[in-house]
Amino acid sequence: MKKEIPRLKEVFKDDFKIGAAVNKWTLHSAKDLVTTQFNSITAENEMKPEMLQPEEGEFDFDYSDQLVSFANEHNLGVRGHTLVWHNQCPNWMFKNESGQTVDRERLLKRMDQHIETVVSRYVNQVYSWDVVNEVIADEEDRFLRQSQWLELAGEEFIERAFHTANKADPNATLFYNDYNESDPIKRDKIYKLVKSLLEKKVPIHGVGMQAHWNIHTPSIEHIQQAIELYASLGLEVQITEMDLSVFSWEDKRTDLLAPTKEMLALQERRYEQMFNLFREYRDVISSVTFWGAADDYTWLSNFPVKGRKNWPFLFDEYFNPKQSFWKVVQKSEG
Ligand code: HAH
Numbered sequence: 008m009k010k011e012i013p014r015l016k017e018v019f020k021d022d023f024k025i026g027a028a029v030n031k032w033t034l035h036s037a038k039d040l041v042t043t044q045f046n047s048i049t050a051e052n053e054m055k056p057e058m059l060q061p062e063e064g065e066f067d068f069d070y071s072d073q074l075v076s077f078a079n080e081h082n083l084g085v086r087g088h089t090l091v092w093h094n095q096c097p098n099w100m101f102k103n104e105s106g107q108t109v110d111r112e113r114l115l116k117r118m119d120q121h122i123e124t125v126v127s128r129y130v131n132q133v134y135s136w137d138v139v140n141e142v143i144a145d146e147e148d149r150f151l152r153q154s155q156w157l158e159l160a161g162e163e164f165i166e167r168a169f170h171t172a173n174k175a176d177p178n179a180t181l182f183y184n185d186y187n188e189s190d191p192i193k194r195d196k197i198y199k200l201v202k203s204l205l206e207k208k209v210p211i212h213g214v215g216m217q218a219h220w221n222i223h224t225p226s227i228e229h230i231q232q233a234i235e236l237y238a239s240l241g242l243e244v245q246i247t248e249m250d251l252s253v254f255s256w257e258d259k260r261t262d263l264l265a266p267t268k269e270m271l272a273l274q275e276r277r278y279e280q281m282f283n284l285f286r287e288y289r290d291v292i293s294s295v296t297f298w299g300a301a302d303d304y305t306w307l308s309n310f311p312v313k314g315r316k317n318w319p320f321l322f323d324e325y326f327n328p329k330q331s332f333w334k335v336v337q338k339s340e341g
Contacts, residue, residue, distance in 0.1 A: 012328055013336045014063030016046040017320075022289040024084055026296030028248065031070045034077060037300040040326045047084040047134075049247070049296055050074050051306070054087055060121055063099050068128065073134050086247070086296055087129065089137035089184065090122050091168045093154035101155045114160045119171045123285040126175035135245065135294070137184040137215055138172045143196045145187065148182075150196055152184075165200070166209045173210035180293075184247055186225045189225040189233040198236050205240060213243035219298070220281075222273040227280050229291035238291040241307050246285065248298040251277055251318035251331075252307050259312050271330065278321065279334035286338070301326045 015025045026047030029037065033051075041048065052058055053070040078085045100117055103109050109117075126136065127270040139146045142165060144152045151157055156164050172181050183201055197214065201326050204211050214237040216230075237244050246262050253270040254260070266274075299305045301322035308316050318324075 012332075015044045015336065017046035018336045018338065019286075019295070022286055023292050024296075026084070026086055027296055027300040028088075028296065028298045029074065029300065031299060033304055034074060036303070037326065039299050040322060041084070042081045043082065044322075045300070047086055047294055047296060048074065048078055049086040049088050051298070052095070054125070055089060056100070056121060057095045057097045059125055061097055063117070066124060071129075074219050075129055079132070084294075085129070085133045086245075086294065087126075087133040087179070089135040089140040089248070090125065090172060091118060091138065091156065091164065092140040093142075093156060094150065101159060103169055108155075108159055111160050112194065114156075115164060115167060118160070118164060118168060122168060122171045123175050126179070129316055130176045131177055131178060133176070134325040135180045135182055135213070136172055137247065138168050138181045140209075141185075141186065142183045143185055143193060143200060145193065147192055150199075165267070166204055166207060169204065169209045169211050180212040180243060181210055182213045182215040182243075182245060183211060184217060186217040186219050186248075188214070188216040188218075189220075189229040190276070191229065191232070191268075194229075194233045194236060196276075198240070201237070201242065204239055205242075211242070213245055213293070214240075215245050215247035217298075218246045218249035219252075220249070220277075222270060222277055223255045227284060230281070231284055234288050234291065238288070242291075243293045244291050245289070246295040247293060250298045250305060250307060250317075251281075252317055252319050254312075254315075254317065256311070259315075261312060262314045263316070270318075274318075275331045275334045282335045297321070302329075 019025050024047040025045055027041050027045045028049045028051040030051040075085055101108055169181055185197055234244055251274055253266045278307050302318040302320050303324040305317055305319050307319055323329050
């Protein structure tokens with residue numbers, strides 16, 4: 008008989024929720040893995056504005072409803088992703104009937120309508136929402152990202168999105184979510200933004216650290232400092248899109264058919280260190296979500312190098328636990 012392996016959701020049940028991003032295909036292909044190992048899911052794409060409202064006023068909830076029913080049926084929480092983002096946002100949002108850019112009022116009204124419709128549909132079924140995604144600039148000398156949202160609506164769109172989401176579901180916890188969240192310069196900008204929102208009494212409850220990391224960077228120290236800093240605002244932290252690429256950002260090699268032994272060894276060590284850190288901060292970290300479930304499918308196989316396979320998770324292409332999995336579940340505490 009096949010020996011049962013430990014379940015992540017059991018191992019971390021007193022610490023934080025443990026989640027996987029799924030999409031309309033992996034919801035079926037990885038069904039057993041997702042329902043046995045995890046207690047939270049996030050839609051990789053199916054709840055993004057371009058998917059939910061491809062044309063003005065014409066909502067398409069087919070896939071997101073399926074995902075939420077799946078979650079209900081299998082007792083999984085749902086992490087909502089995402090309400091306002093510069094990417095995967097339908098172009099009509101920024102245009103009027105004659106194809107010119109809309110004015111501020113019209114854009115903000117459309118934003119409110121989108122948020123109200125989506126959030127109220129899943130009231131009490133989504134425990135946290137990424138209300139605003141990635142509005143901090145990567146350039147060192149810029150604060151907010153240049154986007155149509157910022158250009159057309161001005162920075163108030165950020166706080167307004169949180170107010171609107173909070174009105175639609177006062178029980179959901181609301182997050183600001185971003186990548187390179189552990190980089191000291193970007194981290195300080197995220198901190199500054201979130202702090203200013205709190206000072207204005209904006210209903211924001213947490214910072215989402217995407218955690219698109221790799222086997223070399225960022226350092227555990229930088230991750231720890233970022234968690235500390237965000238938590239110092241009295242907010243929750245969630246790890247929202249974790250994956251550990253086997254390639255450093257600069258490494259664009261495309262020759263590998265499998266990860267090397269060295270890559271896997273580093274990945275194991277890093278996963279172990281990271282989960283030790285997460286456990287240390289269990290009082291502030293309320294959920295840890297991977298941006299996928301197993302190495303058979305990851306967005307990283309198309310980013311940043313198109314068509315280059317990557318192996319970033321705890322489960323291999325056949326859904327078997329990798330050595331990294333065993334490192335993560337063997338807790339040192341007695
Ligand atoms: C994330 N952005 C997004 O939040 C998520 O919705 C998407 O599925 C994958 C990754 C990370 C990112 C990016 O899209 C582009 C450049 C850097 C980082």
